[in-house]
Amino acid sequence: MTRSELFAQIQQKSSFLCVGLDPDLEKIPRHLLAEPDPIFSFCKAIIEETADFAVAYKPNIAFFEALGAKGWETLARVEELIPDDIFTIADAKRGDIGNTSKLYAKAFFETMDFDSITVAPYMGKDSVSPFLEFENKWVILLALTSNAGSSDFQLIQDESGQPLYKSVLAKSQEWGSPENLMYVVGATRGELIGEVRKSAPEHFFLVPGVGAQGGSLSEVAKYGMNSTCGLLVNSSRGIIYASGEKDFAKVARREAEKLQVEMKSLLEQYL
Numbered sequence: 001m002t003r004s005e006l007f008a009q010i011q012q013k014s015s016f017l018c019v020g021l022d023p024d025l026e027k028i029p030r031h032l033l034a035e036p037d038p039i040f041s042f043c044k045a046i047i048e049e050t051a052d053f054a055v056a057y058k059p060n061i062a063f064f065e066a067l068g069a070k071g072w073e074t075l076a077r078v079e080e081l082i083p084d085d086i087f088t089i090a091d092a093k094r095g096d097i098g099n100t101s102k103l104y105a106k107a108f109f110e111t112m113d114f115d116s117i118t119v120a121p122y123m124g125k126d127s128v129s130p131f132l133e134f135e136n137k138w139v140i141l142l143a144l145t146s147n148a149g150s151s152d153f154q155l156i157q158d159e160s161g162q163p164l165y166k167s168v169l170a171k172s173q174e175w176g177s178p179e180n181l182m183y184v185v186g187a188t189r190g191e192l193i194g195e196v197r198k199s200a201p202e203h204f205f206l207v208p209g210v211g212a213q214g215g216s217l218s219e220v221a222k223y224g225m226n227s228t229c230g231l232l233v234n235s236s237r238g239i240i241y242a243s244g245e246k247d248f249a250k251v252a253r254r255e256a257e258k259l260q261v262e263m264k265s266l267l268e269q270y271l
């Protein structure tokens with residue numbers, strides 16, 4: 001999917017919502033455990049009920065690979081189920097020497113047909129570039145993450161006072177463009193989102209951390225939105241586990257719709 005197709009979808013749905021698929025056998029409604037593939041049934045119901053409000057889905061690979069070979073099969077079936085016009089993100093946080101990254105890229109872009117993958121920048125250009133060589137596919141590079149430990153490395157300043165996440169933003173813009181490179185920026189980071197926006201004015205940001213992690217959607221929009229929206233805001237647990245009962249998919253729909261309604265008014269305010 002191209003950047004302009006993504007923006008067109010955001011305008012059409014008045015939404016920049018990414019629904020995170022983090023399906024945990026311990027947390028899904030108990031009645032689904034009687035199904036042949038409970039995780040698939042759970043994701044299918046969530047996707048069917050939220051697709052009207054979502055412009056992206058982000059399956060977190062950990063929740064599938066924890067189940068072994070069957071989990072990988074389920075992941076492939078879930079990916080196929082997502083409507084073609086909705087952006088898909090393999091949240092795999094990969095990155096290795098080039099020869100290995102090439103195979104990670106093949107796994108997620110060819111064997112499976114994800115539009116994008118999250119990638120860690122730590123190993124540098126040759127670990128990221130193989131993912132950028134696929135046409136119409138995207139790298140979503142970790143820049144300023146939502147977790148407490150993000151300050152351990154990402155905020156360390158060099159001798160000129162520049163934090164490491166800004167060096168990642170500057171350097172990686174030599175490798176990819178706003179047409180194939182996005183950044184992960186945590187919703188919990190408040191004003192710092194504005195700092196990231198200054199360093200990457202045109203790129204899309206994947207912003208996790210609203211909902212269960214307490215990030216504020218209005219702050220994300222205030223500091224992060226650009227002229228093509230430039231935001232995909234993810235919520236996982238806040239949507240998919242809003243109810244643990246038989247009504248889970250309907251309640252997930254309501255939660256997704258609540259976010260979409262807020263997003264609609266933020267788009268009207270800032271675009």
Ligand SMILES: O=C(O)c1cc(=O)[nH]c(=O)n1[C@@H]1O[C@H](COP(=O)(O)O)[C@@H](O)[C@H]1O
Pocket residue numbers: 020022060091118144145146147184185186208209210211212213234235236237238
């Ligand atoms: O790359 C990510 O998606 C990610 C980056 C980050 O900085 N923080 C973060 O929470 N995530 C992921 O985003 C999702 C957030 O889930 P919830 O906190 O349940 O909405 C999880 O799948 C995390 O692994």
